[in-house]
Amino acid sequence: MISPANYIALSVILFVIGGVGVLVRRNALVVFMCVELMLNAVNLAFIGFARLHGDLNGQVIAFFVMVVAAAEVVVGLAILTSIFRARKSASVDDANLLKY
């Protein structure tokens, strides 16, 4: 059996990759994928802890996270599509009108 610590380590690695991706990438789609990666890293942590503690709470929360992620993707992609149509660009740095 793989030690739970490995799950957690993988989760942290995925989360950091996702986080760095959100911070450094300009393409909105990639940013989105990185967000998904972070969410799934969290899911992995939840499930790993669920195994560790031997109860189902972590697994249930992982389902909630998936549902929320799915809903978020729907809304987010819709916004992305319309921004791309309007501005011919998917760069998050171009959509900076809402500022001081």
Add this chain to the structure above:
Amino acid sequence: MTGSLAGALTGAVNPAAAIGTLPATGAMRPAWLLLAFPAFGAIVLLLGGKRTNAWGHLLGCAMSLASFVYGVIIFATMLGYPASQRSREVQVYTWIPSIGRFHVNIGLLLDPLSICFVLLITGVGSLILIFAVGYMNHDPERRRFFGYMNLFITSMLLLVVADNYLALYAGWEGVGLASYLLIGFWQFKPAAAVAAKKAFIANRVGDAGLSLGIMLMFATFGSVTFAGVFGAAHSASNTVITAIGLLLLLGACGKSAQLPLQSWLLDAMEGPTPVSALIHAATMVTAGVYLIVRSAPIFNLSANARLLVTIVGAATLLFGAIIGCAKDDIKKALAGSTMSQIGYMMLAAGLGPAGYALAIAHLLSHGFFKAGLFLGAGSVKHEMNDEVDMRRFGGLATAMKITFVTFTFGYLAIIGVPPFSGFFTKDPIIETAFDKGGTSGAILGTCALIGAGLTAFYMTRVMLMTFTGKRRWEDDMHPHEAPPVMTSPMIILAIGSLAAGALLMISNRLIDFLKPVVGTPPLEHGFFSPLSWGTLALVVVSAGLAWVIYGRRDVPVTAPRGSVVTVAARKDLYGDALNESVLMRPGQWLTRLSVWFDNRGIDGIVNTVAATMGGSSGRVRRVQTGFVRSYALSMLIGALLLVGALLLVRL
């Protein structure tokens, strides 16, 4: 309670309170009608607007006349009662219901003193309103004029028939307002607008004194009614009584244009002449004298307050007379004379029980002859295209015969030639002043005597410059006699100037009539005493001197430079200059300093705080770049800080 019983209860206090006040019966009961008539006129004319233009002046006269007729009825009823029962009271309504000790009823007090004023105000007022029908004939705002005049008559009646100081104060302010509105009646003239403001502000100073006096009365006696205050006056300390007396005197000085609040009256002549006649000669400016005489029980208790009243009176009578000698504007010369004559009344009122009735007598006869003189001046002004410079008059006696004759009657009355009224009312004041005894009596009497000489001089000067000598008017003027609507009031007032004095003073009629209110004078004077012959001689000499200067020689059309005294008198004896340097300039400095402090100090703090906040916000908001990734970074930093903090707490 019968009058005698009430008298027995309070008799020890003072003569004024010795006669109890009875509830009014019969014809006196609806006494509020006195005020209701002119109040109705004022409301209809001022709210009715242009619709009442056609008949407004008639309504104004009718309401004043109705009030006069009712006043005569009350007077006749009063004469029917025995002397001890003539003070009657009518409770009209509760103005301020009990708040703690404070309770004010609007009550009307009809007694010999107030009825004198009622008859003067409504009688002379009606005559002047009738005159104004002609005088204001061409004025498009005649209706408004009559509305204000009715407002004035209402307030003045309230002032004199109120049975407490608070209602008196309401009337006092009402006449001040009416005076302001009427001085500034021709607002389009800057001089009139400024004069109105000046009168209002100068009066405020006096009014503040009166209101403080009333507050002090309430604080001391717990009452503001005449009965309550006078009944308890003897129990208060002398200091308080003197303080009340001085505050009342300040109020009187403001309203009656006495030193040091005299400056507004000369400028008040910017108003229409009927206003000058009614408000600024015959009635309103005498309200101060009424206040002093009405408050006799207070002044009886304070010799110091009385002394100051006499000093103010004597100083003002000389001050006004000197100004009157130098003015070339006929109305301003008469205004100086008004100041001077009211000075006589104040002097008399300050002499205590010996002089109260004399003050009222002179007030009544002055009401006739001064109103007559002003209407004469108005008639002249009307025919001379609003020219008021006497140096441009001359020789009007033949052009305006009726005006000349009525003016002459007023002239003879004011300088005190027997049998005209001034002789009977002014000479006793001079004699009583001498009778006061001591140094003060001698000084006051001498002032009054010099004043009589000056009066003769300046009035002769006015007569000669206006009615005799060469015609100095422009060739295109054709003065002729005014219409009967203007001359008939002048004739009636001239008859009053002739007869009023003798009627009031011979066999002490007025003194006996007023005795229940103001007490008995200790001394009685016969007329034609050596002093009055002396006064008469002085009058003749002064008039002769005026004739030498203004009658025998031609009057130059442009005023000569004149001596130092003349120049000073033309400038109102530097009254305005004094006010400007002592009050106005420091006031301006104070306001400028306050404005500076407000801008730099108070506003400075607020503005600095606001500017600091605004500036720092302007910098802080730069953080909101609109770049999603920078927000993400700040979230990351925040999350890391949070985690760090949690770890720190755990450790």
